[in-house]
Amino acid sequence: MRAEVVAVGTELVLGQVVDTNSAWIGEQLAMSGIDCNFQTRVGDNIDRIASALRLALGRNEAVIVCGGLGPTQDDVTREAIASVMNVPLCRDATVLQIVRERFVPRGPTRTMPANNERQADVPEGATVIPQTMGTAPGLICPVGDKVMYALPGVPYEMQDMMRRAVLPDLERRSGQVAVIRSRTLRTWGLSESGLAELVAPRVEALEDGGPGVPTIAFLASGVEGIKLRLTVKAADRDSADKALDAEEAELRILVGDSVFGVDDETMEHVVGGLLLERGWTLGIAESLTGGLLAARVVGVPGASEWFRGAVVAYDAAVKQSVLGVPEGPVVTRDAAVAMAEGARRVLHADVGLATTGVAGPTEQEGRRVGTVVVGLALPGSVSEAVEFRLPGERERVRQLATISAFNLLRRRLSAADGEAQGP
Amino acid sequence: MRAEVVAVGTELVLGQVVDTNSAWIGEQLAMSGIDCNFQTRVGDNIDRIASALRLALGRNEAVIVCGGLGPTQDDVTREAIASVMNVPLCRDATVLQIVRERFVPRGPTRTMPANNERQADVPEGATVIPQTMGTAPGLICPVGDKVMYALPGVPYEMQDMMRRAVLPDLERRSGQVAVIRSRTLRTWGLSESGLAELVAPRVEALEDGGPGVPTIAFLASGVEGIKLRLTVKAADRDSADKALDAEEAELRILVGDSVFGVDDETMEHVVGGLLLERGWTLGIAESLTGGLLAARVVGVPGASEWFRGAVVAYDAAVKQSVLGVPEGPVVTRDAAVAMAEGARRVLHADVGLATTGVAGPTEQEGRRVGTVVVGLALPGSVSEAVEFRLPGERERVRQLATISAFNLLRRRLSAADGEAQGP
Numbered sequence: 001m002r003a004e005v006v007a008v009g010t011e012l013v014l015g016q017v018v019d020t021n022s023a024w025i026g027e028q029l030a031m032s033g034i035d036c037n038f039q040t041r042v043g044d045n046i047d048r049i050a051s052a053l054r055l056a057l058g059r060n061e062a063v064i065v066c067g068g069l070g071p072t073q074d075d076v077t078r079e080a081i082a083s084v085m086n087v088p089l090c091r092d093a094t095v096l097q098i099v100r101e102r103f104v105p106r107g108p109t110r111t112m113p114a115n116n117e118r119q120a121d122v123p124e125g126a127t128v129i130p131q132t133m134g135t136a137p138g139l140i141c142p143v144g145d146k147v148m149y150a151l152p153g154v155p156y157e158m159q160d161m162m163r164r165a166v167l168p169d170l171e172r173r174s175g176q177v178a179v180i181r182s183r184t185l186r187t188w189g190l191s192e193s194g195l196a197e198l199v200a201p202r203v204e205a206l207e208d209g210g211p212g213v214p215t216i217a218f219l220a221s222g223v224e225g226i227k228l229r230l231t232v233k234a235a236d237r238d239s240a241d242k243a244l245d246a247e248e249a250e251l252r253i254l255v256g257d258s259v260f261g262v263d264d265e266t267m268e269h270v271v272g273g274l275l276l277e278r279g280w281t282l283g284i285a286e287s288l289t290g291g292l293l294a295a296r297v298v299g300v301p302g303a304s305e306w307f308r309g310a311v312v313a314y315d316a317a318v319k320q321s322v323l324g325v326p327e328g329p330v331v332t333r334d335a336a337v338a339m340a341e342g343a344r345r346v347l348h349a350d351v352g353l354a355t356t357g358v359a360g361p362t363e364q365e366g367r368r369v370g371t372v373v374v375g376l377a378l379p380g381s382v383s384e385a386v387e388f389r390l391p392g393e394r395e396r397v398r399q400l401a402t403i404s405a406f407n408l409l410r411r412r413l414s415a416a417d418g419e420a421q422g423p
Numbered sequence: 424m425r426a427e428v429v430a431v432g433t434e435l436v437l438g439q440v441v442d443t444n445s446a447w448i449g450e451q452l453a454m455s456g457i458d459c460n461f462q463t464r465v466g467d468n469i470d471r472i473a474s475a476l477r478l479a480l481g482r483n484e485a486v487i488v489c490g491g492l493g494p495t496q497d498d499v500t501r502e503a504i505a506s507v508m509n510v511p512l513c514r515d516a517t518v519l520q521i522v523r524e525r526f527v528p529r530g531p532t533r534t535m536p537a538n539n540e541r542q543a544d545v546p547e548g549a550t551v552i553p554q555t556m557g558t559a560p561g562l563i564c565p566v567g568d569k570v571m572y573a574l575p576g577v578p579y580e581m582q583d584m585m586r587r588a589v590l591p592d593l594e595r596r597s598g599q600v601a602v603i604r605s606r607t608l609r610t611w612g613l614s615e616s617g618l619a620e621l622v623a624p625r626v627e628a629l630e631d632g633g634p635g636v637p638t639i640a641f642l643a644s645g646v647e648g649i650k651l652r653l654t655v656k657a658a659d660r661d662s663a664d665k666a667l668d669a670e671e672a673e674l675r676i677l678v679g680d681s682v683f684g685v686d687d688e689t690m691e692h693v694v695g696g697l698l699l700e701r702g703w704t705l706g707i708a709e710s711l712t713g714g715l716l717a718a719r720v721v722g723v724p725g726a727s728e729w730f731r732g733a734v735v736a737y738d739a740a741v742k743q744s745v746l747g748v749p750e751g752p753v754v755t756r757d758a759a760v761a762m763a764e765g766a767r768r769v770l771h772a773d774v775g776l777a778t779t780g781v782a783g784p785t786e787q788e789g790r791r792v793g794t795v796v797v798g799l800a801l802p803g804s805v806s807e808a809v810e811f812r813l814p815g816e817r818e819r820v821r822q823l824a825t826i827s828a829f830n831l832l833r834r835r836l837s838a839a840d841g842e843a844q845g846p
Contacts, residue, residue, distance in 0.1 A: 318732040
């Protein structure tokens with residue numbers, strides 16, 4: 001089965017917005033074993049959208065069109081689809097009701113603009129994919145034995161409808177008997193070439209592959225480290241998962257505890273789990289990371305069970321007055337330890353984690369840009385500080401410092417039952 | 424003149440790599456006054472590439488094909504172009520010489536793989552765009568009175584050839600004397616449809632357009648609000664900018680101070696500028712936003728001149744012990760005011776800004792998910808708190824709360840010289 005993605009929006013062809021939706025959809029199609037040979041972007045113009053849809057329907061069994069379902073006069077995807085289907089648009093009473101209910105006036109006098117009602121227009125013969133978040137519903141539009149799906153351009157709405165309605169419908173239509181499953185091992189602290197050398201024996205062992213044998217891909221993911229993506233095609237989900245389990249075990253032997261998580265597990269999820277196991281709470285003191293650690297922590301579901309809070313001591317005087325750091329230079333191991341202990345004390349936490357350093361653009365206290373010191377105060381241990389030299393400009397140094405701090409805490413908590421390890 | 428971008432690469436249609444090249448090329452074409460109505464992505468397959476090129480040549484005067492010029496067996500763009508031109512490929516001696524010279528062996532025994540020589544293959548009748556950085560040259564391939572340009576997929580090589588050879592050639596062919604300029608007005612606090620209604624008079628007034636008359640587009644930018652993009656085509660840069668100035672002034676009358684910035688200006692940049700004007704420093708207290716305000720503030724260049732720090736009081740006890748919030752419920756106006764005043768006092772700042780509220784997933788203190796209270800303590804004013812009802816799930820509520828807090832501070836600082844305004 002072949003599907004084409006048609007992304008609609010003048011902002012896309014003018015390069016004002018990078019079309020990440022098509023890439024995401026292409027990936028999902030590949031995972032479902034559906035071929036995607038072409039992707040098209042077209043501006044907000046009924047005739048050109050219709051011509052792109054006709055072409056795509058001619059060379060594929062399915063077309064996913066994304067964008068142009070909003071309330072403004074620019075949004076003409078509905079009209080283009082109706083023209084390709086050669087049917088009229090009808091205003092759907094159920095959708096209209098939902099559009100109206102979803103419109104939350106932000107002031108006492110605001111009523112719903114009439115334009116919004118256009119979002120309830122549905123081509124005759126199409127099925128609505130109910131919206132759960134935004135206001136525009138998606139559409140499933142049969143054309144003979146082929147099908148067009150219309151999805152909103154807002155990424156999280158599109159992804160939700162794709163998972164909930166489009167992929168299941170495509171899989172049903174394709175009668176696909178093989179499944180493709182994948183698993184991502186997230187690593188931190190190794191270079192891409194270093195990681196490639198470690199796992200080379202497995203890449204060679206799997207080389208001539210075939211059904212049931214996983215493939216390994218490397219995805220450099222910037223400040224999130226490097227991911228190892230295992231993908232396998234098998235007759236059913238169970239045997240696919242068994243093959244992934246076996247390969248994951250082999251890789252973990254080679255890569256060791258540089259693997260910090262699996263699939264969507266972030267460093268802070270892992271840290272939260274380790275803290276919960278011990279019943280410990282966390283307090284944070286941040287200088288150069290300026291709130292990034294705290295912001296990531298509160299993104300972890302249930303963080304309130306183990307996260308007390310943070311002090312962002314951007315100004316040196318705040319380090320002294322709030323955290324009790326002694327006067328003097330602040331990009332030092334002593335200052336990092338004092339910050340970690342200060343966070344633990346002020347925030348009444350069991351564990352104190354602190355960052356200080358030089359994000360740039362210029363050096364500070366004679367220390368080079370990229371110098372970062374992480375302080376850590378754990379129950380029952382002597383407090384410590386570890387110094388890192390991180391590459392890149394200001395924002396990158398900050399992001400890398402954030403993950404480096406979590407990673408230090410992760411390694412110390414993982415090692416807490418055994419022997420202490422180096423960072 | 425119309426040009427289409429054809430991006431070649433199986434990794435693009437599989438979503439392993441996001442196609443940023445097409446967006447960049449689209450933007451350059453727009454700036455040169457060349458229409459780009461379609462963009463196509465196609466996998467590494469001679470027949471499908473050739474079919475995409477034929478289609479693109481049929482509906483445009485020029486086609487820019489990007490990628491598939493490398494040395495591996497996958498790289499078949501040259502062959503597809505030769506097939507569309509209906510000419511043979513000839514190995515170009517000059518290019519071959521350069522390819523050989525550019526090949527730097529990485530070990531003592533490495534010689535150039537024979538595959539690399541394929542990069543010297545040129546369709547008969549095509550002109551070479553010499554490579555200055557990588558190893559694959561670009562191509563200018565005339566087809567009757569139309570033209571195809573082939574560029575490498577590596578972004579910096581592509582951009583170099585585009586600037587050096589393609590854009591000048593396209594401009595010469597189009598005889599274009601016009602420039603296209605655009606400007607973005609960033610708004611906050613209005614729905615897309617509400618904004619559309621406000622600016623409808625201008626959209627209508629500009630409708631029949633033409634050279635020198637700007638067009639207006641709406642770009643919903645999620646938690647960053649909605650952007651109004653003005654674009655104008657004019658004889659020269661000066662008259663384009665004058666037309667944009669005039670239209671910006673008209674729109675500001677209609678939209679008022681919901682416009683918070685222009686082009687790349689973020690809300691926190693604007694707030695920083697307003698604080699600097701007054702010589703005031705900022706201290707932040709965050710509950711549900713958990714560090715997001717602070718993390719955005721430290722991203723503003725020069726923030727250390729006006730930002731003192733933040734207290735992330737995620738746990739209620741921290742609000743009391745560090746910020747001096749009285750015991751009792753914390754999602755209230757009183758708590759928000761106490762947090763703002765606490766931040767000002769503890770962080771020795773002139774201005775205190777605080778957030779408290781319910782991010783979800785469940786209600787808290789009987790308050791619904793999405794309830795957010797922003798507290799503000801300004802020099803010489805009575806401290807205040809404003810309550811918001813924000814839509815969406817946990818992460819979205821947090822992001823919206825962050826911008827809402829900055830926006831309240833922006834409005835109060837903007838109004839500080841005049842009369843106080845409602846939020």
